[in-house]
Amino acid sequence: MDVPAIEIQIKTLPSSPGVYQYYDKNGKILYVGKAKNLKKRVSSYFNKKHDSHRIGVMVKKIKEIRHIVVNSEADALLLENNLIKKYQPRFNVMLKDDKTYPWICIKNERFPRVFSTRRLIKDGSEYYGPFTSVKTVNTLLELIRELYQIRTCNYDLSEEKIRNGKYKVCLEYHLGNCKGPCEALQPEVEYHNNIEQIRQIVKGNFKDSLHKFRDQMQAHAEKMEFEDAQRLKDKIDILEKYQAKSTVVNPKINNVDVFSVMSDEGYGYVNFLQLSHGAIIRSHTIEMKKKLAESDRELLELAITEIRQRFNSKSPEIFVPFKVDVGENIKVTVPKLGDKKSIVDLSLRNAKYYRQERFKQMKIVDPDRHVNRLMGQMKKDLRLSEEPRHIECFDNSNIQGSNPVAACVVFKDGKPSKKDYRKFNIKTVEGPNDFASMEEVVFRRYRRLLNEEEPLPQLIIIDGGKGQLSSAVKALEILNLRGKIAIIGIAKRLEELFYPGDSIPLYLDKRSETLKVIQQLRNEAHRFGITFHRNKRSNAALGTELQEIPGIGEKTAVELLKHFRSVKRIQEAEKKDLTEVVGNAKATLIHNHYHS
Structure with missing residues (x-):
């Protein structure tokens, strides 16, 4: 019997609560989901453009839809949970069924x-x-x-x-x-x-x-x-x-389950605390691998059903950080203050600690796993053709137009490589011109790397908006590097990411690890540039004071500062010590100036 077209299958779905299953052309299960209204929920997958790339991929693979109608949403939750554990579909959150607890x-x-x-x-x-x-x-x-x-x-x-x-x-x-x-x-x-x-x-x-x-x-x-x-x-x-x-909370809080969730791009972590007679009698955290960029609410609803089933919990009430839909027979409370709110906060703290511990364990067992995952995530988020193992970020510093300088910081495998940091004095630009300055330093940096046959980065980040980015792209065009190195600009105000030739910025999730790495690069470039600028201004100010002495020019002032390190030491120096550096005539001028 031929499987009817997807459109016909959707039109014939009931508007009842139940569970739906998606299958590919080989009859392999792709996804299991629950719904209050099967027809409405399944239709939503085919009626809109999806933000998540993985959802789009899954929808293209769907060739058959099967469903099971149940009496209530609570039944749908339980059935979905059991089917996910049984079949482990490719696009579902990964649930492991642990049957070895004592x-x-x-x-x-x-x-x-x-x-x-x-x-x-x-x-x-x-x-x-x-x-x-x-x-x-x-x-x-x-x-x-x-x-x-x-x-x-x-x-x-x-x-x-x-x-x-x-x-x-x-x-x-x-x-x-x-x-x-x-x-x-x-x-x-x-x-x-x-x-x-x-x-x-x-x-x-x-x-x-x-x-x-x-x-x-x-x-x-x-x-x-x-x-x-x-x-x-x-x-x-x-x-x-x-x-x-036992952690005693409040003797009046009895027979309650507490749940909280935190997540990153790849995983969700749900903590469960069981309270009896005011004391915590159980704490457990599960890790859930995301498949379709599931929201915290989706993760929490699935985890509540799984954990309560796994631990055979009959508690009539649950405390959660936000409203969830877990069936009619459970009272859902979202505490706003007091002991109840404190216990939800404690649960969230446990979830955070668990996540930190998992990262530490991963680094010990497989030190490269975190880096590989991060690089893969950055490649995907920034739509790059290769992983950005080597990233360079540029920032200009010219406060009030004086002593214009620029900084270039380098990250390798997502971490600062300080030995590769470089600072630049702006040579060809007069006055405060950020665009021209950016073009100069990007050109100088990559002309040198090409001349010395050093490896080029996979990604360049420009601290600034569209104007700064365009100037940097011009420099790459002159060097015939346009298209060979990915380049983006980050605007400070809304953390907008700009691409060459695209007027619409990209916005990353504020919790995104990719955005955190870019922010770290931008902040490090800013810090490095400001420090260099401050030192240069300071040295310029000191040099100016020495040049006010009649007969002492810039070159002499620089030599004296290099040797004595500060104007104060020059003031206190003996004449013979000054003579050794700049000769008797100039030493006499300086000594007389400070000791007359």
């Missing part, structure tokens, strides 16, 4: 055991988690074992077997770690009371256990049973110590 299991038994596991068996047992850290699980189990004497054996402690005396107490009983339910030495009711308190501790609620231990301690103290009272006090101390390690 859980704490309370076994479905007459005298339940409590232990950690990575396997979930549907036998009526209770599973708490999953936990992102094995260390957290082990700490919790150690805490439980210090507080409660529960069995660790795997015997079938049925009433009949215990009554028939099938089991004998083991070493754990003699060590005081178990109360011997295998020989009916501990009542079932007492054991189950302990299990109920363990449930609360695993959920992060220490209040009931602390209250019960305090009542028992008081009762023992009143009966003069001080050893038993001390034992309970030790347990209270252990619980309070553990509770203090």
